[in-house]
Amino acid sequence: MLDQNLKTQLKAYLERITRPVVLVASPNDTPKSAEMMALLAEIAALSDKITVETRADARSPSFALTSPGQDISLRFAGLPMGHEFTSLVLALLQTGGYPPKVEQAVLDQVKALQGDFTFETYFSQSCQNCPDVVQALNLMAVLNPGVKVVAIDGSDFRAEVEARQVLSVPTVYLNGQVFGQGRMTLEEILSKVDSGAAAREAANLAAKEAFDVLVVGGGPAGAAAAIYAARKGIRTGIAAERFGGQVLDTMSIENLISVPHTEGPRLAQALETHVREYDVDIMNLQKAAGLSRNGDLIEVALASGATLSARAVILSTGARWRQMGVPGEEQYRNKGVTYCPHCDGPLFKGKRVAVIGGGNSGVEAAIDLAGVVAHVTLIEFDARLRADEVLQRKLRSLPNVNIIVSAQTTEVKGDGTKVSALVYKDRVGGQVHELPLEGIFVQIGLLPNTDWLKGAVDLTPRGEIAIDSHGATSMPGVFAAGDCTTTPYKQIVIAMGAGATASLAAFDHLIRVTAPAAEQAA
Structure with a gap:
């Protein structure tokens, strides 16, 4: 799982922990579970303060981090690799007693929180916004026994993602209800759960x-x-x-x-x-x-x-981000209408999506998404794409991409919970078309x-x-x-x-x- 250079770096970090860390694994019989167990074994081999135990959990494959004598409920469901590997390293250090680099007033505010807070965060490994949320919640769980957190890789738990209609990451649930979507800092989270903070x-x-x-x-x-x-x-x-x-x-x-x-x-x-x-x-x-x-x-x-x-x-x-300003856009924001292909693209694996905008950002998004989704339709208002020619050549070479120019987006349709279609008008002939799809990525400046x-x-x-x-x-x-x-x-x-x-x-x-x-x- 980890190359030698990464192992060397991680071993140096783990020398900073001051108390034992127990990785409590909940495996199953899937290949992803085997990867998780291999990762945990590699981590444990890097420090004599880290051990691995096995215990069943409702979510598997998953693993929790805890320390003897500490009331910590912190779990990763799926593999925290990609952008989330740093979240795992910080969780190891903080569970192991290494002090976080956070202002003391903020730490005191976390410790003083009263009540029971169960957070579930859906992330993707390609999301650059997700680590801030995951790391903030993990720290809260380390500091306050009333806070329980689990970070869930949406691509590994598709049934949950589909059941909860999660179409944007990070999406955070608190005590079973949607708490927030998108990037949130520790201070932002605290401002929402601490009623007197504002x-x-x-x-x-x-x-x-x-x-x-x-x-x-x-x-x-x-x-x-x-x-x-x-x-x-x-x-x-x-x-x-x-x-x-x-x-x-x-x-x-x-x-x-x-x-x-x-x-x-x-x-x-x-x-x-x-x-x-x-x-x-x-x-x-x-x-x-x-x-x-x-x-x-x-x-x-x-x-x-x-x-x-x-x-x-x-x-x-x-x-x-500039919005399309059409009916349905706001209603289905984060329910199929999204603005970050890097973050949310993996949630649309195997689905049909549209990218709105033919500039560099739009064409780059379409190229990126084409490797993940079933089909991409790029829609441009102008009569031609405005992206650099090298990007246009790459886009046109992809077999699962369709390009529509001189098209004015007029409406986003859905079933009440998620996007189902995009309506656009041909600016040359005047015909109105309805394009069935599951996702719309807006890239218009x-x-x-x-x-x-x-x-x-x-x-x-x-x-x-x-x-x-x-x-x-x-x-x-x-x-x-x-x-x-x-x-x-x-x-x-x-x-x-x-x-x-x-x-x-x-x-x-x-x-x-x-x-x-x-x-x-x-």
Whole structure:
């Protein structure tokens, strides 16, 4: 199962555990079970603190991690390989007593949870969003005996997936009911199960003193802006709905100069790590709701009810997936309508799907899905595909792909629980067609996250923040950077540079217009 290099690395990690770990296997007579038992044997051979036992469980093949004297209920159903192998390594370390790299206040909040919480998470090994959820829940199970978790590989437990109509990963159930879908951090999960958390956090935020520079948004542009501001020695804060932003949903990154290849979640973690090296007040899970001026200060109202103030603000709220905007899309979101082929593709194995969009993203998605699903229909609104020619040639060479151009998607149909068909109109002849299928992957670009800024700063008809060459907006003291702006090319490396530009411009504004907050406080 594991090559020698991986064994060597894992053995070094396992030297950090301080208490025994018992892997309780629940095998059956399938080939997947044999692979699981081989994996557990290899892991146990790497540390004298790890042993393997066998015990029946309702889900098999599966295995649990526990430690003598500890009340831990943490189980993997299926093989946690691919993106989930890191989740297994962390579960081994934390079950074995190795302290997690999480703020103490968050750990205390987990330990203080009262009640019984049984979480079931459906994942796929190709999903880059799933590990965050699995790892957060695993840690909760290690810290709090009232939390029981099982991570389930949807491709290995097809009967469950079909019975529960799971068509998007990660999908999380709590005590038998759908709890959430998509990426969730530990803090996000806690905010949903700890009823008083939101009010406490809002009170803490409202009590904060004014910042010199407040960055709104935690993607590449926001991270760069925060670092450049903090390096000037001024009071810097960053409020982000989710640190990492759209990068978290990016599978492969090969054009970040000096980094030949990385993955979105890994880059997002690196961005946060870098920001934390400086004196930056990071306020995660904070959605901005309004922007206004109050005398010399600029105020950012948050959805939580709190308000942050600063002498200069940098807007870097990024963008989100563009939706089709047709009847049925929202109703069947995560029930067949999805936006991440890498995450959700394995759930549609052997099924018929459509990809909406003929740009690079759409064609790449269709090529990727063609190796998993029974058939792919790519639908493009324009009269021709807009993807690079090399991608088009690859797509056209695939036997289970059909390409339809000059087609306008008009409706998503379903049976009330999942997608059953896509309706589109021929833009040339006017005929309406209904395409039977089980999945729709939408790949038609991005929309800037600027709805909350209408009336506060100038926006283009597309919703982008209008900026000058220094990143300045129409409101003095407010700057912007990244995919939410009129910057012509939406690229990570460009967003980073724009964040640095906006931050330097904000500092220049401060030294010319007003004294830093720290000086005024003195």
